[in-house]
Amino acid sequence: MINEKIAVIGGLGTLSGADVLFKLLKNPKVLKNQKEYEFIFEQQPYSQINSPLYHEDDIKSRKFYSYNLCKSFESKSVSKILLPCFASHTFFEELQKEISIPIVNIFDALSLYLKSSFEKNVKIGILTSDYVKENHILKRYFQGYDLFFPTDQEHMMEAVYGENGIKKGYFDGIPLEYVYTACSELMDKGCEVIVPCVSELSLVTEQLWKRGVPILDVNQIYVDYALGNFTKDVLKPFKLGIVGGVGPSATVDFMNKIIINTAAKRDQDHIKMIIEQNPQIPDRTAHLIRKETDPTIAMFSICKKLEAAGVDAIAIPCNTAHAFVKSIQEHLTVPIINMLTVTVEYINRNFGSNTKVGLLATSGTVQSNVYLDVLSEFGFEVIIPDEEHQKYVMESIYGERGVKANFTAGICKDNILKAVDFIIRKGADVIILGCTELPLMFPDESEIVNEDKIIPLVDPTLVLAKKIVNLSKV
Template identity: 70%
Template sequence: MELNEQGCEIILPGITEISLIVEQLWKRGIPIVDVNQIYADYALVNENANPHKAFKLGILGGVGPSATVDFMSKIIQNTPAKKDQEHIKMVVEQNPQIPDRTANLVYHETDPTIAMFSTCKRLEAEGADAIAIPCNTAHAFVNSIQEHLNIPIINMLTTTAEHIREHFGLQIKVGLLATSGTIQSKVYYDVLKEFGFDVIVPDVQHQGYVMESIYGNDGVKAGYTDGNCRDNIVKAADFLIDKGAEVIILGCTELPLIFPNESDIIKDCGKIPLIDPTLVLAKKIVSMAI
């Protein structure tokens, strides 16, 4: 009333709760604005003017833990950001308790599908626009999970095949180093064959070297990236090269950890390109986000 008596023509309240009694004030002749109603009307008029939503990546992590960190690092390194705010939003479910994928595919041990699916649903609930799984073997279970999700899982195997086709053509012979689960499920083999590639995999002896390099006491999952770990995977790579491989896929996300600064393997004075699916997937995600 004091403002009214001073000749105030309209009152703009700075407390939103006043809107609860604005009708009573109007009845008393007080020229006060209902700020809540104005705000609501504005929101309704502009309901189709959606603000820009930054891309958010969901990562099913922990399969394995070091590979997840490596994948995130590669996303950061390949994002053309000049400040923090230009980097990609990521939400990570680091779940090392997901049952081993190779153990299921080879020895019929615990099925990881339900654990992977529940992790993906949590990422979806967190507002992720897409999901990445930095584990090659886990992609044997992706098709059965994808149909129950509302957001896409970006397939690392398909993305890798596309990368090889783009950079090396379809006539190149592709060597595959991967877990026995990936090899026996043919999940990678089938994708590569669908693209039209000739695929070379290790024989039983050299596949044993691959598994020892990954799962052995001195393997990469135990934290080693040199010594016996490296020697074993180089033996397997040499076998593939001798069989005619012209590029080699490091088809287990732990294997790039053994070659952190190398994009080729040298044999008989020649260089055979090493394809890092983790890096390929990271670059694919960056291209989607920017």
């Protein structure tokens, strides 16, 4: 039985990536339990392979390259990813935020090894690239140690990245001598250990050990850490998936309500949202009333796309669409937050179970009983328009000058107010605006005053938006 599925990103340092894979395969823990491990090594053509490491284009290219491979590994359901490239760990946090699989941090591995092997204030020699040397990352991970660098950094870089350097497969001769000279200088300065923050230097550690150099095999430390000490849960920001286009304006209105109800001081405090705005989803009401094209597959297809995109929950800002939610949910692993259920729970919590609830919705929503069933579960008495006033509701939504045609005042508002007046006269204590376009006609109204009686208007999209905001905090 496979317990670990580990991926290695190759290509950033071709030979060092292969070295990491080899050390994984020959690790005693793996050799003893080979059936428990699966390894994936992927190396793609890397366009900036010959660019100077400090070049801005090279670092950007590494970001794109690493991200693409990590996303590929996500689809293969690996348990952890190894990134054997010190320069690429300078953007580790940027990368990890976008990847659901934990990436093993090579600096964490080295930091832990140093803490367990050396006292603080020990002099440590560092061999690394100009780019990593000038980055803040070394001081951050090696706090408490005195860090020393070779004087001749140019020869150090030539040894690794030169035309006849270690990166090109030259492990002895001038490249090795340059590295040995740098190590000797650091040892003369009193460095007790030399930490190479260039993964290719693991390819020459044995030759240096034979010369008495106390240099670490960083690739081996990285592999041992990944197989042993490394445990990490990736804390990813809450991500909402939205089935949009049902209808388009209601989708935008719903998103805006989420934004308005999020306590944010900066852009980064807001909720991640992925929206598939697909107005071509067949009309829900037309199917429910006249048996026209079934929208189930179109909605399900969007939900699966959102699921694949790694959302934590799905919202559908369309009341009528909830007639299809139960059948769709059975085939998803991500929950659809049911707008109708949270709306009825809100009414029960704020107005009590003895409240008479008026429902304004499309004929499809009414005839499907999706709202009526939920309201009945809570014991609510429900008041709906009669046939005459239901026509006013439908005209206010679907008419030539209805809200779906982007009208929010005039005849559409007059028509819906006729239906409102009817259900208030029938005794409604609270009214559900049970079509997501209806609240667009009441942008600044949360209640209706009728003959000295104040009737609250419940906006399901607002209730759902607030529910989503609360879920994002959990």
